[in-house]
Amino acid sequence: xxxxxxxxxxxxxxxxxxxxxxxxxxxxxxxxxxxxxxxxxxxxxxxxxxxxxxxxxxxxxxxxxxxxxxxxxxxxxxxxxxxxxxxxxxxxxxxxxxxxxxxxxxxxxxxxxxxxxxxxxxxxxxxxxxxxxxxxxxxxxxxxxxxxxxxxxxxxxxxxxxxxxxxxxxxxxxxxxxxxxxxxxxxxxxxxxxxxxxxxxxxxxxxxxxxxxxxxxxxxxxxxxxxxxxxxxxxxxxxxxxxxxxxxxxxxxxxxxxxxxxxxxxxxxxxxxxxxxxxxxxxxxxxxxxxxxxxxxxxxxxxxxxxxxxxxxxxxxxxxxxx
Amino acid sequence: xxxxxxxxxxxxxxxxxxxxxxxxxxxxxxxxxxxxxxxxxxxxxxxxxxxxxxxxxxxxxxxxxxxxxxxxxxxxxxxxxxxxxxxxxxxxxxxxxxxxxxxxxxxxxxxxxxxxxxxxxxxxxxxxxxxxxxxxxxxxxxxxxxxxxxxxxxxxxxxxxxxxxxxxxxxxxxxxxxxxxxxxxxxxxxxxxxxxxxxxxxxxxxxxxxxxxxxxxxxxxxxxxxxxxxxxxxxxxxxxxxxxxxxxxxxxxxxxxxxxxxxxxxxxxxxxxxxxxxxxxxxxxxxxxxxxx
Numbered sequence: 001x002x003x004x005x006x007x008x009x010x011x012x013x014x015x016x017x018x019x020x021x022x023x024x025x026x027x028x029x030x031x032x033x034x035x036x037x038x039x040x041x042x043x044x045x046x047x048x049x050x051x052x053x054x055x056x057x058x059x060x061x062x063x064x065x066x067x068x069x070x071x072x073x074x075x076x077x078x079x080x081x082x083x084x085x086x087x088x089x090x091x092x093x094x095x096x097x098x099x100x101x102x103x104x105x106x107x108x109x110x111x112x113x114x115x116x117x118x119x120x121x122x123x124x125x126x127x128x129x130x131x132x133x134x135x136x137x138x139x140x141x142x143x144x145x146x147x148x149x150x151x152x153x154x155x156x157x158x159x160x161x162x163x164x165x166x167x168x169x170x171x172x173x174x175x176x177x178x179x180x181x182x183x184x185x186x187x188x189x190x191x192x193x194x195x196x197x198x199x200x201x202x203x204x205x206x207x208x209x210x211x212x213x214x215x216x217x218x219x220x221x222x223x224x225x226x227x228x229x230x231x232x233x234x235x236x237x238x239x240x241x242x243x244x245x246x247x248x249x250x251x252x253x254x255x256x257x258x259x260x261x262x263x264x265x266x267x268x269x270x271x272x273x274x275x276x277x278x279x280x281x282x283x284x285x286x287x288x289x290x291x292x293x294x295x296x297x298x299x300x301x302x303x304x305x306x307x308x309x310x311x312x313x314x315x316x317x318x319x320x321x322x323x
Numbered sequence: 324x325x326x327x328x329x330x331x332x333x334x335x336x337x338x339x340x341x342x343x344x345x346x347x348x349x350x351x352x353x354x355x356x357x358x359x360x361x362x363x364x365x366x367x368x369x370x371x372x373x374x375x376x377x378x379x380x381x382x383x384x385x386x387x388x389x390x391x392x393x394x395x396x397x398x399x400x401x402x403x404x405x406x407x408x409x410x411x412x413x414x415x416x417x418x419x420x421x422x423x424x425x426x427x428x429x430x431x432x433x434x435x436x437x438x439x440x441x442x443x444x445x446x447x448x449x450x451x452x453x454x455x456x457x458x459x460x461x462x463x464x465x466x467x468x469x470x471x472x473x474x475x476x477x478x479x480x481x482x483x484x485x486x487x488x489x490x491x492x493x494x495x496x497x498x499x500x501x502x503x504x505x506x507x508x509x510x511x512x513x514x515x516x517x518x519x520x521x522x523x524x525x526x527x528x529x530x531x532x533x534x535x536x537x538x539x540x541x542x543x544x545x546x547x548x549x550x551x552x553x554x555x556x557x558x559x560x561x562x563x564x565x566x567x568x569x570x571x572x573x574x575x576x577x578x579x580x581x582x583x584x585x586x587x588x589x590x591x592x593x594x595x596x597x598x599x600x601x602x603x604x605x606x607x608x609x610x611x612x613x614x615x616x
Contacts, residue, residue: 057418104601111360115555116600119593122548126590240548244362244425251422284433290426291408298415 007176015169019162028157033273035161035229038168039222041265044249045168045175045258046218051247052256053179054211055191056106057114059243060121064216066128066238068094068223070135073144073233078134083148087224091217098216099209106208121243128235140234147228160229167225168262171218175258178214187211188256252293254302263301327459332581333574338466338535340573341473342368345528346550347557347565348480349521355497355560356517359420363404363428365547366435367522370397371529372538373435376444386447394526400431401522405515428543435540443539446530469531476524477566484562493517497560545589552596558606567608572596 018038022031043065050056068090076086105116128135135141147154147163154160178184186207189197198204227233245268253264271289275282297304346368353361374393378384384392408423449468454461484490495503496513504510529538536542553572557564572592579591599607 108600108604111559112555112600112604112606114360115552116597118548119552119597119600122593123590123597126587130586130590240544248422248425251418255418280437281433284430284437287426287428287430287433290429291423294415294419294423294426295408295412298412298419 003180004177007173007180011169011173011176014172015165018165018169022158022161031157031161033270035157035164037266037269038161038164039226039229040246040249040269041262042164042168042171042222042225043219043246044253044261044265045171046215047246048250048253048255048258048261049175049178049187050211050215051250052254052261053184053191054187054208056208056212057110057247058117058212058215059114059240059247060117060119060124061215061219061246062238062240062242063121063124064094064098064219065223065226065242066124066233066235067097068220069227069233069238070128070141072224073141073227074134076228077141077144083145083228087228090224090227091220094216094220094223095213098213102209102212102216106205106212118240118243122240125235125239128238135235138235140232142232144227144231144233146231147225164225164229167221171221172258172262179258183207183210248290252290252297252300254300254304257300257302260300260302267301325459328581329578330458330460332577334460334462334466336574336577337570338463338469338573339532339577340553340570341469342528342532342546342569343549343553343572344566344569345473345476345524346546347553347569348476348562349525349528350550350554351560351562351565352493352517352521352524354554355562356493356514357409357420359409359417359424360551361518361521362421362424362547363431363543364521364525364550365543365545366428366431367397367401367525367543368529368532368546368550369435369538369540369543370400370431371526372446372533372542373439373444373529373540374526375446375530375533376538377439379446380444386449390530393530394523397526397529398519398523401518401520402515404522405518409514409518410511428547432540432543439540441540443537444533445537446533448534449531463535465531465534472527472531473566476527477563480520480524480562489513489516549592552593555606556596556599558608561606561608564606564608568606571607 021034025031025034043061047058047061050058071090071093072083072086075081075089076083081089101120105113105120108116129138131137147160154163179187186197186202189200189202190204190207194204226237249264249268250261251264252268253262254260272282272286275285278285299306346364349364349367350361353359353364371393374396375386375390378389378392379386382389404424404427408427409420412420412423448463448465450464452463452465454463455467456462482490484494492503492508493513493516495506495508496510500510503513532538549572550569553569554565555568556571557566557568572595575595576588576592579595580588583591
């Protein structure tokens, strides 16, 4: 119960911070980058539940993100369904696909699981590219309507930023509650040792499937938000590279830390925008920064912050002793 | 479609499959000594091809010299990666090291783009481009080169791992690092060698494939992915399984493209891979590992 209250407190603080943040931004471009960061953070938080807590690597989450984005895009544009229906359909389709893919895939372990999810991601990416009559192929799908709920239109970028921020906070809150619950303990047990968890009476395949589908649903939520935000989707946003980037967000942010995933997503979304001023050497710098961060921050951003906090605490303790 | 076109699919599949196999071999060598999947493996293949073109076109060194220089340079790139990026992070977890190799692959791609731009390049075929005819199928001499060189590399690696002291040392590291260290094997050196050998094998693959498939700064991504799946098909950690996995993948892909649809060529290869993983989760030639808790 105490944890619940701290989580509620930290989430409200986070929400308030994020909601006032745009007031200090001078440029719409910054708001756009932040909106995109929070959309990525939604996926990273889900992926962290899967990789950081349950220890199951997925290199195919960009596919779930893409399936949801394309589903709502096609339903709302080609078939003119209401946006809410399109978004819900996107999330439901992904949940079903993740469930069906998860049953055989989660029997695999380690690198084999990585390859299985990677293969799935690549197949989906190729379908986005080749089914030109439905998805528009490599040139993308245009004319997706902007979000519009109960007659309220989210036309401005700022209003959309608020929507995404609220959804992200809800997702973080739900995730924090999950990891502090019986399910979270089961997931961590599976991460440590599957056999031991099984002996302790945990239905490991049920929990693994649960967290896989849940993380796919988070990716789907991000996907439908993305489609109605940009009003344009193209396969290149949902390819293998993005799956890798998502993994990097989780690891760089700090495994098994929800706030770390948010930090990782923010860092890796803002970084390329920042590097754009360096034109030709931007990819090169991106790679170099990734290497340096991983060498010197093995626990990710969250791990680094904990380290600093520990040093401060120790100094305080030393001070107290002196007095 | 007659027998001749099937034969044609088989030959082109084996040709491309050989380079998948060589890439997979590189993955396996590094995986065996370090336990990490080196995502920069495809970049070694790209460097092998691009550097060969570079030495040939800019310095006019002739094909054999250019290719040799390209292979040597790439081998040193492999050594540099180990010394500058992997060794400083040795104590970090495996997934950290994997992200580092992803960073390295992005870095190498960035440098290649900066130096050579986004154009595609090609090398001349080693012995002309007059196709040989065999039972109605046309065989490029380059295909024979690729197959023969792949076989030679496989054989020399087999000898290296079973007969030389360094090869045995590397094998020992793959079984148990701590025990190898205790019996006096320099584990750091073995990891360095594994990076150098896999860079070399990758570069050779790149140099022999470039005459038929062209190359560009980002050619490494897809080759790396295919190599990785070839590894998994063969059973991770088994060098000969990896080579066989590459050939199988190449042939399946070639038949898929020819018989079903070339647009879904890559999807077809990965689809087969998924089915295989579901049926036999440890790869075709992988042994079921027994782990004690």
